[in-house]
Amino acid sequence: MYKINIAGSQLAFDCAPGDTIARAALRAGIGIPYECNVGCCGTCKIELLSGSVESNWPAAPGLGERDRMRGRVLGCQSRPVSDCTVKARVGDQYLTGRVPRRFEAVLAGQRDLTHDMRELRFSLPEAVDFLPGQYALLQLPGVDGPRAYSMSNIARDGATWHFQIRRVPGGQGGAAIFDRMKVGDRLTIDGPYGLAYLRTANQRDIVCIAGGSGLAPMISIARGLAADPALAGRRLHFFYGGRTARDICGSDMLAELPGWGERIHYYPTISMPEADAAPWSGRTGFVHELVAEVLGASLRDHEIYFAGPPAMAQAVQRMLFEAGVPGEQVHYDAFY
Numbered sequence: 001m002y003k004i005n006i007a008g009s010q011l012a013f014d015c016a017p018g019d020t021i022a023r024a025a026l027r028a029g030i031g032i033p034y035e036c037n038v039g040c041c042g043t044c045k046i047e048l049l050s051g052s053v054e055s056n057w058p059a060a061p062g063l064g065e066r067d068r069m070r071g072r073v074l075g076c077q078s079r080p081v082s083d084c085t086v087k088a089r090v091g092d093q094y095l096t097g098r099v100p101r102r103f104e105a106v107l108a109g110q111r112d113l114t115h116d117m118r119e120l121r122f123s124l125p126e127a128v129d130f131l132p133g134q135y136a137l138l139q140l141p142g143v144d145g146p147r148a149y150s151m152s153n154i155a156r157d158g159a160t161w162h163f164q165i166r167r168v169p170g171g172q173g174g175a176a177i178f179d180r181m182k183v184g185d186r187l188t189i190d191g192p193y194g195l196a197y198l199r200t201a202n203q204r205d206i207v208c209i210a211g212g213s214g215l216a217p218m219i220s221i222a223r224g225l226a227a228d229p230a231l232a233g234r235r236l237h238f239f240y241g242g243r244t245a246r247d248i249c250g251s252d253m254l255a256e257l258p259g260w261g262e263r264i265h266y267y268p269t270i271s272m273p274e275a276d277a278a279p280w281s282g283r284t285g286f287v288h289e290l291v292a293e294v295l296g297a298s299l300r301d302h303e304i305y306f307a308g309p310p311a312m313a314q315a316v317q318r319m320l321f322e323a324g325v326p327g328e329q330v331h332y333d334a335f336y
């Protein structure tokens with residue numbers, strides 16, 4: 001174990017060999033800012049004041065040349081090789097009450113959702129709690145570094161975590177999942193992580209906006225809403241954007257929930273109808289445009305969750321800002 005001290009505070013925590021500083025801090029109940037956990041967003045940058053670390057991914061895009069010159073490192077990628085003192089922001093707002101841990105899981109089942117999306121269901125050694133909308137890190141066989149995938153079910157389902165994973169062309173993780181993994185395979189899962197979880201302390205209606213691979217956390221939030229009697233009065237507007245008709249899915253999962261068609265509404269749209277071989281008579285255009293058209297000024301009265309690729313996330317953020325939605329009502333994890 002290495003001891004990590006946070007400069008300017010009384011806070012210190014242990015980091016197990018092979019673990020990273022940001023993840024070990026969260027395991028110890030110390031909240032430091034983070035978002036993607038896979039080296040891309042840069043939110044978990046810390047300053048190394050003393051001691052040594054090695055990076056799991058030295059070329060991670062979340063750290064720029066200027067950061068390196070200033071002694072900054074990515075907390076999510078830095079493995080200590082001695083005791084360390086770091087300068088880091090800390091705050092309870094980065095904690096969820098669900099302590100991330102590593103466990104071995106077994107692939108218990110899988111099914112194709114679309115031509116490039118697959119649902120995988122893992123059995124855990126015991127029930128591990130998480131909040132709707134959170135994600136985990138999966139160490140896939142033959143892949144460099146873990147991949148972040150959001151759970152699509154809710155913790156009440158027992159000792160299973162479900163994921164809905166899109167195959168990205170040329171991706172290592174996608175190749176492992178779609179070409180090599182089979183029922184009965186074991187892998188290490190680390191989680192739960194993520195701060196874009198379902199908020200229950202207010203009575204605002206909910207908007208979920210998913211683009212492509214962002215389906216899973218939004219489905220989890222919808223399921224969390226439907227399962228919580230305290231939230232029975234809240235409406236859900238669920239928007240899903242794909243490129244073509246064959247990308248569209250999710251309505252069958254929402255249709256199973258109590259309140260479907262009454263308080264739960266689904267709005268799919270496709271952005272490339274001209275590239276479509278399959279017939280499509282529904283809405284066309286980008287998903288953020290459809291949200292603005294359907295909800296207009298009333299967006300300000302909603303609690304808003306979204307997930308998807310960076311370009312979609314930026315467009316949604318811009319639209320919500322222009323609509324005047326207060327920042328504290330908006331929750332998202334950008335996918336990388």
Ligand SMILES: Cc1cc2nc3c(=O)[nH]c(=O)nc-3n(C[C@H](O)[C@H](O)[C@H](O)COP(=O)(O)OP(=O)(O)OC[C@H]3O[C@@H](n4cnc5c(N)ncnc54)[C@H](O)[C@@H]3O)c2cc1C
Nearest residue numbers: 036038057144145148149150165166171172173174213336
């Ligand atoms: C918070 C979060 C939640 C996500 N949830 C989902 C989800 O529910 N469903 C879904 O389909 N996708 C999700 N993603 C995206 C997913 O994690 C992958 O980025 C995507 O599936 C492409 O992975 P790939 O391995 O196929 O592609 P690749 O191009 O092989 O890898 C892409 C990602 O892997 C990481 N990476 C690449 N090389 C290395 C390395 N050498 N060491 C360490 N890391 C490396 C980087 O994060 C990079 O962005 C999520 C991403 C984030 C950040």
